[in-house]
Amino acid sequence: MPGRPLPSPKRYALALWQIARDQGTVDKWLHDLQNLVALAGAPPTAAVLDAPGIPLRERVALVREALPHLNPMAYNLVALLAQRRAFRILPRVLQEFQRLVDAAQGVLRVQVTVGAPLADREEEEMAERLSRALGRRVVLSVHTDPSLLGGLVLRIGDRVVDGSVRGLLAALRKTLVGVG
Amino acid sequence: MALRGQDLVTVLRRQIEGYEARVGMVEVGTVVEVGDGIARVHGLAGCRYHELVEFPGGVMGIAMNLEEDGVGVVLLGGEKEVKEGDTARSTGRIVEVPVGKALLGRVVDALGRPLDGKGPIKADRFRPVERVAPDVTKRKSVDTPVQTGIKAIDAMIPIGRGQRELIIGDRSTGKTALCLDTIINQKGQDLYCIYVAIGQKASKVAQVVSTLEQHGAMEYTTVVVASASDSAALQYLAPYAGCAMGEEFMEEGEDALIIYDDLTKHAWAYRQISLLLRRPAGREAYPGDVFYLHSRLLERAAKLHPDYVRELAAQRGITLPPNHNRGSLTALPIIETQAGDIAAYIPTNVISITDGQIYLETDLFNAGIRPAINVGLSVSRVGGAAQTRAMKRVAGRLRLDLAQYRELAVFAQFGTADLDPTTRRQLERGQRIIEVLKQPQFQPMPLEHQVMILYAVVNGYLDDVPVPQVQRWEAEFHRFLDTAHPEIGKTIRETKDFTPATEEALKRAIAEFKAGFRL
Numbered sequence: 001m002p003g004r005p006l007p008s009p010k011r012y013a014l015a016l017w018q019i020a021r022d023q024g025t026v027d028k029w030l031h032d033l034q035n036l037v038a039l040a041g042a043p044p045t046a047a048v049l050d051a052p053g054i055p056l057r058e059r060v061a062l063v064r065e066a067l068p069h070l071n072p073m074a075y076n077l078v079a080l081l082a083q084r085r086a087f088r089i090l091p092r093v094l095q096e097f098q099r100l101v102d103a104a105q106g107v108l109r110v111q112v113t114v115g116a117p118l119a120d121r122e123e124e125e126m127a128e129r130l131s132r133a134l135g136r137r138v139v140l141s142v143h144t145d146p147s148l149l150g151g152l153v154l155r156i157g158d159r160v161v162d163g164s165v166r167g168l169l170a171a172l173r174k175t176l177v178g179v180g
Numbered sequence: 181m182a183l184r185g186q187d188l189v190t191v192l193r194r195q196i197e198g199y200e201a202r203v204g205m206v207e208v209g210t211v212v213e214v215g216d217g218i219a220r221v222h223g224l225a226g227c228r229y230h231e232l233v234e235f236p237g238g239v240m241g242i243a244m245n246l247e248e249d250g251v252g253v254v255l256l257g258g259e260k261e262v263k264e265g266d267t268a269r270s271t272g273r274i275v276e277v278p279v280g281k282a283l284l285g286r287v288v289d290a291l292g293r294p295l296d297g298k299g300p301i302k303a304d305r306f307r308p309v310e311r312v313a314p315d316v317t318k319r320k321s322v323d324t325p326v327q328t329g330i331k332a333i334d335a336m337i338p339i340g341r342g343q344r345e346l347i348i349g350d351r352s353t354g355k356t357a358l359c360l361d362t363i364i365n366q367k368g369q370d371l372y373c374i375y376v377a378i379g380q381k382a383s384k385v386a387q388v389v390s391t392l393e394q395h396g397a398m399e400y401t402t403v404v405v406a407s408a409s410d411s412a413a414l415q416y417l418a419p420y421a422g423c424a425m426g427e428e429f430m431e432e433g434e435d436a437l438i439i440y441d442d443l444t445k446h447a448w449a450y451r452q453i454s455l456l457l458r459r460p461a462g463r464e465a466y467p468g469d470v471f472y473l474h475s476r477l478l479e480r481a482a483k484l485h486p487d488y489v490r491e492l493a494a495q496r497g498i499t500l501p502p503n504h505n506r507g508s509l510t511a512l513p514i515i516e517t518q519a520g521d522i523a524a525y526i527p528t529n530v531i532s533i534t535d536g537q538i539y540l541e542t543d544l545f546n547a548g549i550r551p552a553i554n555v556g557l558s559v560s561r562v563g564g565a566a567q568t569r570a571m572k573r574v575a576g577r578l579r580l581d582l583a584q585y586r587e588l589a590v591f592a593q594f595g596t597a598d599l600d601p602t603t604r605r606q607l608e609r610g611q612r613i614i615e616v617l618k619q620p621q622f623q624p625m626p627l628e629h630q631v632m633i634l635y636a637v638v639n640g641y642l643d644d645v646p647v648p649q650v651q652r653w654e655a656e657f658h659r660f661l662d663t664a665h666p667e668i669g670k671t672i673r674e675t676k677d678f679t680p681a682t683e684e685a686l687k688r689a690i691a692e693f694k695a696g697f698r699l
């Protein structure tokens with residue numbers, strides 16, 4: 001892609017997190033970033049925010065109008081992003097910000113995909129057992145995917161544990177049919 | 181082994197019932213960009229360099245760029261099946277290829293998959309294609325020859341088992357032909373051969389395989405192919421895959437020979453991959469580690485120390501005889517030059533890595549001197565240590581005689597009548613030596629024949645034969661010796677030596693032959 005390289009989402013996230021931590025506004029920032037990501041991703045606004053022809057003032061004003069209740073520093077962020085025409089990096093900034101918050105709070109986010117819906121107690125139990133096993137406070141986000149046929153798939157960051165029936169069948173198939 | 185339907189069901193049932201399901205943790209990432217044979221994957225935080233990455237549909241790739249947020253993966257085929265958003269998982273393995281005797285007689289691709297339609301490869305072992313070369317303590321100096329069957333090479337630029345000898349020259353100078361003759365000459369010998377074709381026309385490779393089959397060479401040869409239409413990744417891998425196969429033989433205490441045809445195209449493929457991975461370009465747009473590309477490949481060709489070979493065998497529960505002196509991998513890399521420029525970037529790199537070079541020249545080839553070896557510029561740094569005693573005795577003066585001849589050769593243009601007798605004799609001797617060193621393709625010559633004809637020409641027995649008749653003289657000489665005095669050749673072949681007694685017998689046989697030879 002021609003032009004200047006995009007600014008680093010990690011550095012932005014780190015800067016924002018340090019501000020949030022020092023001012024004690026972590027939760028507010030999280031909320032604000034989520035709103036910004038939603039706005040920047042929605043089709044009508046997405047095209048405009050980074051558009052080359054539209055002046056800075058107007059693009060910032062657009063955000064101010066759409067999201068009037070952000071914390072004051074957030075509008076500074078918006079101005080900076082508009083100047084660099086880098087609204088695209090917002091989702092990764094949010095992701096990284098969340099990661100920094102989690103790390104500071106000792107939280108581990110685990111995505112669980114199950115074949116069939118869990119009972120209420122099952123979800124709590126799972127969170128407890130994982131917390132004990134991993135030594136961090138585990139926050140689960142659970143999705144259901146019937147194509148798993150049963151069992152579950154755990155995802156922690158980049159690491160995946162596939163305990164689904166579908167996954168085990170695929171492994172069995174590989175063993176029987178052989179490699180190459 | 182024919183399985184009845186019932187047996188097959190029983191086998192399957194046993195496999196399914198006995199299957200132990202194990203759930204492990206894998207690392208995943210998401211494809212953000214794919215094209216030109218490269219996939220950029222976001223995630224894969226713990227991925228290691230050169231790790232094998234798997235995409236949906238079984239497409240594999242090698243992780244070659246480890247960046248802050250993701251990995252640049254070079255795809256090994258199947259580029260059209262990978263889409264943005266696909267999940268890539270790391271496998272924890274490096275690329276491996278099947279190795280062992282199951283590969284003899286087969287034609288395979290850079291990943292060891294069969295290309296000859298003769299069914300799957302039933303290999304019992306796999307080896308990673310990348311490996312650290314044996315260190316100094318595990319090696320021994322080269323002491324056994326590789327008989328190429330080509331007079332010029334075996335006499336003056338001898339190659340030993342465990343050596344790396346570069347074959348360098350312009351296009352169509354006989355580089356591949358030289359290597360094929362070497363392979364063909366190993367029939368009935370104890371050297372396994374591997375021919376790696378990198379970036380060549382598929383038709384040329386088909387011709388090579390056909391030639392090897394015709395001469396019965398395929399039974400001890402493996403052909404690894406990454407042709408011009410294969411992806412750059414496969415062309416990049418092919419030499420390392422072949423080397424892994426050769427290493428298997430070497431570490432089993434066998435001797436093997438590997439030919440890389442050619443490393444110029446290998447460097448091109450690596451350059452293509454590096455530029456697509458956006459690595460910084462260096463001289464001639466090659467990446468900075470193009471030297472390492474070839475040095476790590478060629479360093480894996482070695483002669484192993486017998487103690488180390490014995491140790492490896494013991495690990496497999498095999499005891500070797502006390503005088504076992506095998507366990508080597510000889511490499512013959514080929515480099516194609518442009519307009520004879522051996523001082524270009526890649527040629528000078530590989531020359532500095534190998535233990536000598538055989539330089540083939542277009543001018544010599546066009547003048548009818550084939551093999552077109554420039555003896556002056558060619559060298560084997562192993563030299564006499566890789567020659568049998570028989571050959572050393574007759575070939576000792578050959579290089580010197582030819583060098584002196586070359587210095588005087590310019591005078592031969594104006595006729596030799598006006599020169600003093602010594603000079604004239606030197607010129608005429610040189611001309612006949614050159615005639616004798618000419619050799620047709622696909623006719624490698626056994627050691628004893630080489631020794632006998634070289635003895636004859638170096639000691640002046642052909643001085644009275646007109647140059648145009650020399651080749652006929654030689655052909656009839658060999659036939660005569662095989663029929664009338666087979667015991668001389670037999671002695672040389674079996675003892676690998678040329679004693680004064682044998683010399684006397686040969687002198688008498690030569691006199692006998694000359695008496696009966698009609699010009």
